[in-house]
Amino acid sequence: MGKRILLVAQNFYPEFFKSNDIASEMVKRGHCVDVLTGIPNYPEGVFPNGYGVFKKRIDNYKGAKVYRAFQIPRGRKASGIRLAINYLSFAFTSTFWVLFFFLFKKKYDAIIIHQTSPVTQSLPGILLGKLKRIPIYTWVLDIWPDAMRSGGNVKNETIIGLIDSFTQWVYRNSHKILISSKDFRELINRKANYNNKITHFPNWCDDMKAMPLLEIPPLPKGFKIMMAGNLGTAQDIRTVMNAVILLKDNHSIQWIFVGDGSEKAYIEEYISNNNIANVTLTGRRPFNEMPAYFKEADAMLLTLRAEYPHLKAVVPARLQSYMSAGKAILGMVDGGSCTVIKECECGLCAEAGDYQSLAKNILTLSSNNEAKIMMGKNARRYYEEYFTTDICISNLERIICSNGTKETKHNV
Numbered sequence: 001m002g003k004r005i006l007l008v009a010q011n012f013y014p015e016f017f018k019s020n021d022i023a024s025e026m027v028k029r030g031h032c033v034d035v036l037t038g039i040p041n042y043p044e045g046v047f048p049n050g051y052g053v054f055k056k057r058i059d060n061y062k063g064a065k066v067y068r069a070f071q072i073p074r075g076r077k078a079s080g081i082r083l084a085i086n087y088l089s090f091a092f093t094s095t096f097w098v099l100f101f102f103l104f105k106k107k108y109d110a111i112i113i114h115q116t117s118p119v120t121q122s123l124p125g126i127l128l129g130k131l132k133r134i135p136i137y138t139w140v141l142d143i144w145p146d147a148m149r150s151g152g153n154v155k156n157e158t159i160i161g162l163i164d165s166f167t168q169w170v171y172r173n174s175h176k177i178l179i180s181s182k183d184f185r186e187l188i189n190r191k192a193n194y195n196n197k198i199t200h201f202p203n204w205c206d207d208m209k210a211m212p213l214l215e216i217p218p219l220p221k222g223f224k225i226m227m228a229g230n231l232g233t234a235q236d237i238r239t240v241m242n243a244v245i246l247l248k249d250n251h252s253i254q255w256i257f258v259g260d261g262s263e264k265a266y267i268e269e270y271i272s273n274n275n276i277a278n279v280t281l282t283g284r285r286p287f288n289e290m291p292a293y294f295k296e297a298d299a300m301l302l303t304l305r306a307e308y309p310h311l312k313a314v315v316p317a318r319l320q321s322y323m324s325a326g327k328a329i330l331g332m333v334d335g336g337s338c339t340v341i342k343e344c345e346c347g348l349c350a351e352a353g354d355y356q357s358l359a360k361n362i363l364t365l366s367s368n369n370e371a372k373i374m375m376g377k378n379a380r381r382y383y384e385e386y387f388t389t390d391i392c393i394s395n396l397e398r399i400i401c402s403n404g405t406k407e408t409k410h411n412v
Contacts, residue, residue: 002030003400004107006134008125009114010071010090012037013061014048016287018203018317019114020061025393027063034106035066036097036124038090041073043260043284067101069094069124080154087118094124102128110400111136113174119144119163122170135175137400139201141317143187146310150234168192176399183313183336199399204392205320209380211291219296220280222254223366225330226297228290229318231261236305236332236353238263241270243332243355243362248276253362258293260284294325298372299347299365303332306352315340320387326380328365328372332358346379 005026009019012035019035026033040051050056051068059066071090075082102124111134113125122138129136145163148154171177171194178201179185185198231237247253257267260283271279285293294300300322304311312335319337322329329347331338338349348365350357365372385391 002032003109004032005034005400006102006106006108006111006125006128007033007035007064007114008037008094008111008121009035009116010038010087010094010118010121011042011116012040012066014051015040015042017114017116021204021389021393022112022114022396023064024062025389026397029393029397031397033064034108035061035064036094036102037066037068038071038094039068039073041071041086045074045076045078047073067097069097083118087120091120091123094121095127098124098128098131103131108132108134110134112396112400113138113170114141115139115170116141117147119167119170126170126173129175130173135400136173137176137178138170138174139178139180140184140188141180141203142314143184143310146187146308150305150308150311171197178396178399181313181315181336183315184310187310187313201396201399202387202392203315203317203320204387204389205317205324205383207388208291208294208321208325211288213292213295214289216285216289216292216296217282219256219293220254220278222252222278223298223362224254224256224296225299225301225362226256226258226293227301227303228258228293228321229316231257231259231264231267233262234305234311235261235263236303237261237267239305239353239355240301240303240332240358241267243359244271244276244279245274246356246359247362248274248278250363251278253278253366255279256282256293256297258282258285258290290321291325294322294327297325297327299328299330299362300325301330301332302337302341303358304334304337304352306334312336312352320383323379323383323387326376326383328375329379330358330361330365340382344378344382346375346382 007023011017013020023033023035041047057068070093072085074086111125111129113122115138144167145160176199177197178199180203182200315336331341331349334352341347341349348361
């Protein structure tokens with residue numbers, strides 16, 4: 001018999017987040033799904049056409065009923081203050097939905113909280129679960145307040161302390177804490193023992209090889225190293241640029257950055273000031289173009305900063321995307337991500353911050369086509385075994401329907 005499920009996620013369709021898959025796949029499996037989300041505004045920072053304060057506040061997505069709480073858009077530049085207002089406005093207005101609608105009008109067997117950034121989006125789900133004694137399944141994709149420190153947006157220790165206390169409250173009141181990386185277990189247990197609640201539930205991604213190849217602008221010829229996704233502080237872009245300058249005169253090496261973020265302007269300034277000719281920035285591109293971009297790459301680049309423990313534990317969603325595309329991976333990471341790369345023999349991994357080893361690995365891989373092809377095949381095989389949508393959602397369904405803690409065997 002299907003479960004009645006409430007999915008709480010600040011971001012949802014037409015925004016591109018895993019919450020979309022959770023809702024649609026659970027409906028396919030015979031469950032009744034409601035979604036409490038915000039009015040879409042990511043990544044553009046404004047409400048898209050067809051959505052707004054008086055438009056599509058109650059909607060349907062592939063059989064799931066969608067309720068959209070008001071939130072102040074994050075803004076085109078997404079500054080720290082504007083982001084904070086965006087986060088808090090959703091937490092506040094969605095709580096009103098809970099107290100004056102869901103509490104009296106709805107019955108659920110389970111609440112799933114899709115906890116990307118920010119942790120404050122957990123508030124309505126935790127409140128409803130406590131008030132109606134509904135099991136809460138919180139999917140942790142980042143560690144708070146650590147993410148605030150590594151992002152560089154918040155340095156006020158009072159604010160960080162308040163967010164830490166709130167995060168502990170979320171953990172205490174969750175029936176299960178689903179972790180996207182096994183290395184999160186130690187970090188979550190720093191202030192209390194939540195071992196009996198923690199269950200491994202990894203991320204997944206669409207099958208890049210099953211998607212059509214759209215036409216994209218031509219890319220430079222050579223050994224193409226591609227980074228796709230957010231180009232932010234956490235990705236340690238400035239250290240990556242040190243590797244770029246080491247290989248500046250090797251014109252057979254081409255760096256392709258597909259995406260946007262707080263460090264994109266730095267890349268542009270750096271390559272201009274240093275007369276670097278082998279770097280291409282495409283800007284943010286639609287998701288349906290990604291298979292075509294990935295196909296053009298010789299290797300995919302995965303980097304995270306070294307100085308924050310939670311970044312060592314994070315397994316970025318882009319890793320699964322790279323593996324889905326069947327590409328060799330060049331890592332400059334520690335912890336969970338490096339463990340996967342080494343375990344499935346799908347690339348070469350330097351320690352986080354070690355740009356000299358990254359540059360050496362690039363030269364090694366660029367001169368060994370046979371190894372590059374084999375690593376790509378290994379990546380694809382690992383994806384098919386652990387990271388397909390069907391495998392991961394089936395695991396989520398087992399956790400919710402049986403309250404079980406069956407975990408996959410890999411070390412992500």
